[in-house]
Amino acid sequence: MEEIEKRKATIQESQKALEDAKEVSEKHLERIEELEQTLFELRGKIGTGNHVPPGMRVLCLRDNPAQQWSDLRQEIMDRLKNENSALIKRLKELEENGASSDQSTERRQGEELVPRESWEVVNKEKKELEDVVKQKEKRLLRLQQVFTAKSTEFRETIASILGLKLAFYPNGQVRVTSIYDLSASFVFQPLSKSTPEGEGARMQLVAQGEGGPQDLPQLMRFWVEQEQCIPGFLASVTLECYDKSKRENGDNP
Incomplete structure (x- = not known):
């Protein structure tokens, strides 16, 4: 009987040790998953150059290419959000008043059909295109002046030599x-x-x-x-x- 009890005690201890080992293994697996997720996130940050190791401080100029690109992208996103919100608001107004509006109301809605945000975006794009055209015209004029000067120089050289x-x-x-x-x-x-x-x-x-x-x-x-x-x-x-x-x-x- 004593031998049987000893075996039972040994089996219980083994089962307890096994359960403890399983708990430790599960904790290790959870830790491994956390580390893999952290490693995945760090790869993205390192690839984009945004990772700063602990204990280090990165200094940069206030006006740098990366900041300029970020500001420009944020400005475009804000402009698109405002335009989208205005369009959604205008669409809801048209849906609410479309079925029961008379001709005068429809005429008034037609005058305000385009939101101001959309008009500002189109107007800004128009000005940008006008600036591009002006720059190209200046460049073309400059090329014509250079060509005229070189042509005159070429003819004068031919006259002097031949x-x-x-x-x-x-x-x-x-x-x-x-x-x-x-x-x-x-x-x-x-x-x-x-x-x-x-x-x-x-x-x-x-x-x-x-x-x-x-x-x-x-x-x-x-x-x-x-x-x-x-x-x-x-x-x-x-x-x-x-x-x-x-x-x-x-x-x-």
């Missing part, structure tokens, strides 16, 4: 004038077909001025018709016009 003035027309034609003889001008236009050698579009002479060197027909026949070399033709004309201008200036000091 002794030729260039004028470009919208139809693709180019008028070339010698700075040594302003009456010696030639108009060229690009050919529509490219050359077999793959050199791209070439120019052809379509008109000429009244001036130029005396042997201009011979130069045109040789350089333009036979050699088909516009640069050689213009170089020869420039040399002839320069010699002519130098002789005239030498005769009439």
Whole structure:
């Protein structure tokens, strides 16, 4: 009998120890769940850069990009909330007065159909778009001014280096004038077909001025018709016009 009682006591102690172990295990599981939830929340904060470890203090400027973005987002949210509330209020008024209102009431409601908050939002967006258009117009004007200045600089450079003035027309034609003889001008236009050698579009002479060197027909026949070399033709004309201008200036000091 004593041995049986000892076994019973041992079994009871084992059961009690088992129950205690189960309670401890349940507490540990609850703690693990809490830690996992905390870890999940910390991952989100760390990913967004909002986590501040205990015992640390983060200082930042009052006007910083993150704060500006937060203020802008909050401003948009507040504006949308106000607009939504006004629309809901107006919708309830229309539902309450829609069935029993007469024509005058309907006319008055039609005049106040759009809430003031919605009108302010639309007006603000309109002003923002107008500002964007003004900025683009200023930018376009600036680009046009820069293009005009660069074009003038390009033409002056060509005149200084090659002794030729260039004028470009919208139809693709180019008028070339010698700075040594302003009456010696030639108009060229690009050919529509490219050359077999793959050199791209070439120019052809379509008109000429009244001036130029005396042997201009011979130069045109040789350089333009036979050699088909516009640069050689213009170089020869420039040399002839320069010699002519130098002789005239030498005769009439």
